[in-house]
Amino acid sequence: MYSRKVIEHFQHPRNVGEIKDPDGVGRVGNPVCGDIMEIYIKVKANRIEDIRFKTFGCAAAIATSSMVTELAKGKTLDEALKLTRNDVAEELEGLPPIKMHCSNLAAEGLHKAIEDYLKKFKREKGRVATSR
Ligand code: FES
Numbered sequence: 001m002y003s004r005k006v007i008e009h010f011q012h013p014r015n016v017g018e019i020k021d022p023d024g025v026g027r028v029g030n031p032v033c034g035d036i037m038e039i040y041i042k043v044k045a046n047r048i049e050d051i052r053f054k055t056f057g058c059a060a061a062i063a064t065s066s067m068v069t070e071l072a073k074g075k076t077l078d079e080a081l082k083l084t085r086n087d088v089a090e091e092l093e094g095l096p097p098i099k100m101h102c103s104n105l106a107a108e109g110l111h112k113a114i115e116d117y118l119k120k121f122k123r124e125k126g127r128v129a130t131s132r
Contacts, residue, residue, distance in 0.1 A: 002059065003093035010059040015069035017052045024117030026109040030101065035061050039069070039109040043117055048072050048080055053109070060095055060102035064088050068106040077114050083107055 002010075019040040026039040035057030042050035051073050053065040067088050072080045085103040089095045095103055 001096055002063075003095075005091075005093045006060065006063040006095065009063035009066040009092065013053075013062055013066035015052050015066065015073070016054070018054060019050055019052050022113075024113040024115075024120065026112030026114070026116060028105050028109045028112060030057075030105055032101075033058065035102070035105065037061060037065055037105050037109045039065070039106075039113040041072075041110075041113045041117060043077065047074060047076050049074075051110075051113075057105070058099075058102060060099040061105055063092055064095075064103040064106035065109070067091050068110050072110055077118070081111060081114055083110060 018038075019042055022040040023043045024041045027036070029036045035055070037055045037057065038053065040052045041048050051069045053069055055062050055065040068083065071083055071087065071091060075083075085100065085107045088103040088106050089100060092103075
């Protein structure tokens with residue numbers, strides 16, 4: 001049912017864990033299955049310098065979290081925002097149709113982490129601008 005790559009990422013997920021003092025955090029959940037995913041990013045010079053995840057979910061949710069961190073690491077924020085659930089699924093050599101929503105969770109988690117960073121970054125900039 002699962003591709004060789006999905007099983008490999010599920011058994012040996014990359015970038016598992018938290019980042020202390022992250023620049024952005026994305027939290028997403030699937031109300032249907034109850035699975036939860038958190039993605040943490042560290043940003044430097046507009047690039048994702050480090051990325052980690054914590055996922056409580058099915059094998060596909062863990063494999064897609066792992067893959068999305070691999071795909072996003074080192075990318076600019078714009079490039080990372082363009083990653084879709086299909087990119088994640090394709091890199092994993094496909095997912096069973098009923099598991100496609102799991103890859104949506106991973107892409108959405110990444111996008112939310114970036115949005116969180118951009119919100120904080122704008123707030124910081126605003127503070128600097130008004131304090132001068
Ligand atoms: Fe919930 Fe996979 S079954 S994310």
